[in-house]
Structures are given as C-alpha cells and as structure tokens.
Amino acid sequence: MPALATSLHLFPNNPILRTKPYFPNFSSTIPFGFSASSSSYPINSNSSLSFVAPLEAILFDIDGTLCDSDPLHFYAFRDMLQEIGFNDGSPIDEDFFINNISGKHNEELCRVLLPDWEFEKAMNFMVDKEALFRRLAAEQLEPISGLENLCKWVEDLGLKRAAVTNAPRSNAELLISMLNLQDFFEVIVLAEECARPKPFPDPYLKALNALKVAPNHTFVFEDSVSGIKAANGAGMAAVGMATRNPEKMLLDAGATLVIKDYNEPKLWENLERVVKEKLPL
CATH class of the missing domain: 1.10.150 (DNA polymerase; domain 1)
Structure with missing residues (x-):
C-alpha cells in the first residue's frame, strides 16, 4: 500500500489503494469480552449543534470514531x-x-x-x-453503526470532510481502506506530521486550512478527551462518540453532544436542524 504523500492528502486523484480493498465480516462481533457500555449512555438532550449553521464541513477522528478499534x-x-x-x-x-x-x-x-x-x-x-x-x-474490525448512512448524507449535501488522527500513517491507511472510505475524504491530516498532536489544536487547524472552511461552520466527531480538547481548541464544536469512553468524560472534556453511534435519533435531529438554519445563531 503506498504511503500518504503528506499529512494533507487530497483524494481526487487518489493514489492510495489502486487495488480492491479488503473487507472484513462486519457482522461478526469481537470475541474477546471487551464490553461496550455505550448503549447505557443517556444522550445530553440539552445540547444543540444549531449554532454551526450554515454547515460547511464535518471532520472525523478515525480510531473509535469511524470504527470500533x-x-x-x-x-x-x-x-x-x-x-x-x-x-x-x-x-x-x-x-x-x-x-x-x-x-x-x-x-x-x-x-x-x-x-x-x-x-x-x-x-x-x-x-x-x-x-x-x-x-x-x-x-476483525467493527465500523460504528450507521456510518455508511452518515457518509452518504454528507456526500449528498456536498459538505467538505477530512479525517484527522493521532494514529500513525500505516494505521490510518489500513483503517480507511478497510472501511472503503479512501474516496470519501478530501483531506487526511496525520498528527505525526504536525508540530503538535492532539490534544493540541494543530491537526484540526491544519484540516480547516486545507479545506478552506471556518471553524464556526464546522464540527467534529471524536471519541476521546484529547480529540475533543483539540477540536475545541481549534474553535469547533465536537460530537462525542461514546463507543468506549464514558459519556461524562466526553462531556467534561467539552463535547457539545454525546451519541452512542451514527443511528442515534438525537444526532439526526441536530443535523436536520443545522441544514434548515440559514444563518448562525
């Protein structure tokens, strides 16, 4: 698999994976007993993403956010x-x-x-x-439930998107290719090629600059404290993914909203509200 040329990798002429990617059996469960407690997490119903309207872009962490890694x-x-x-x-x-x-x-x-x-x-x-x-x-790799529908929604609206990760290059390439998202992301930012990794805002600032979008019209999906702090430090709201980390930990770090997966009704209510808004509040 060819390496990413830079931490900002544009995909229109995507050289990553000219061959057909490998797809695991996503229906299988991880058999080692690592319990997922996210289903018991209540959603923070007092939070809203409406202030990011009009929405220009969505940024994604990779580990724990795109897939249950x-x-x-x-x-x-x-x-x-x-x-x-x-x-x-x-x-x-x-x-x-x-x-x-x-x-x-x-x-x-x-x-x-x-x-x-x-x-x-x-x-x-x-x-x-x-x-x-x-x-x-x-x-074995578990994508976050509802990811495919969310990606289609993002593409249908023509929103800009980037993956921003603390993971090393080889991990980022593998996970994105296994999830068949190599043509989805316009930009990938690798923290290892930034001055400072998350929890510093540098990787997210680099993504905003590459996409040429404003932080107040962009939000981030993140599953970790360091990622949420990085997103907030770059001036963006963060939706916490409670796939493995406790909801309270993510809220205390600064998450605007916490969800258990991309099928969560509260997420879609917020997304629909953001799309309907013409001006930021």
Whole structure:
C-alpha cells in the first residue's frame, strides 16, 4: 500500500489503494469480552449543534470514531505490556486503558507508560504494538453503526470532510481502506506530521486550512478527551462518540453532544436542524 504523500492528502486523484480493498465480516462481533457500555449512555438532550449553521464541513477522528478499534488497541497494549513486566506482570484492565492510553499519541505514551526507558527503545515498543494492532485489525474490525448512512448524507449535501488522527500513517491507511472510505475524504491530516498532536489544536487547524472552511461552520466527531480538547481548541464544536469512553468524560472534556453511534435519533435531529438554519445563531 503506498504511503500518504503528506499529512494533507487530497483524494481526487487518489493514489492510495489502486487495488480492491479488503473487507472484513462486519457482522461478526469481537470475541474477546471487551464490553461496550455505550448503549447505557443517556444522550445530553440539552445540547444543540444549531449554532454551526450554515454547515460547511464535518471532520472525523478515525480510531473509535469511524470504527470500533479501541478493543484491538487494548488487546495489543495489554499483551505487550504484560510481556515486558509492566505493572508487575499483571495485565492492564479496561479502566486503565481508558484513563491512561486511549486517544494519546505514541510519543506521549512513551512518557506515560515507559518513563524509565530510553525514548528510542520506547518508540520501538510502540512501533511493535502498532504492528500487532494492524494484524488484529486485518482479521476483525467493527465500523460504528450507521456510518455508511452518515457518509452518504454528507456526500449528498456536498459538505467538505477530512479525517484527522493521532494514529500513525500505516494505521490510518489500513483503517480507511478497510472501511472503503479512501474516496470519501478530501483531506487526511496525520498528527505525526504536525508540530503538535492532539490534544493540541494543530491537526484540526491544519484540516480547516486545507479545506478552506471556518471553524464556526464546522464540527467534529471524536471519541476521546484529547480529540475533543483539540477540536475545541481549534474553535469547533465536537460530537462525542461514546463507543468506549464514558459519556461524562466526553462531556467534561467539552463535547457539545454525546451519541452512542451514527443511528442515534438525537444526532439526526441536530443535523436536520443545522441544514434548515440559514444563518448562525
């Protein structure tokens, strides 16, 4: 698979994946017991996206936002950290993953998880972890329910769109291709090619500049605290995806609205309201 030429990759003459992408069996469930608690999350009914009207663009995180990939990251970190004796050899649990790992950039994770290691050695560990994640993802990947309908809605309205991720290039390419979205996104921004990753606003600011859209007429789908803070820092509202992270955590980070998936009626009520609005409130 060819690498993205830059962190801003335009797709009209898309060189990514000239061959037919691989599609997993999306109907299968992840068999490892990573429980999804999002179905129990209430929606924040007091929030509205109407202030972003008229809507120009929607930006998407990738991991946990386009696809349910957090369990695969969890398994990869759990097994590899146990191998090196992290936490006295006891495997990390889901709470530790959510509170200390989810949404963070690998350079930051080197400091969080392996502070006593030389940076180069710690980064090599992260490279190996990402390779294990890609092997797991190639076998099983869960898209967020309703994603296909949302993408069609975005295309039918002619809205601009970008993917903005802290994930390394190889992960971003794999997940986007497996979801068959390589022709959907006009721009992909890789945080590793920005001055600073999320939670800093740099990746989202770069996407806004590339799409030539205003932050007050754009919103973001994000599943992590760091991503929501980055979106807010760039002047945009964020819809929190409670696929794995608790609703309260996302709201406390600054999410305008929290949903469990793209089928959520509250989301579509907001989208219809935004489209009907002619001027921002």
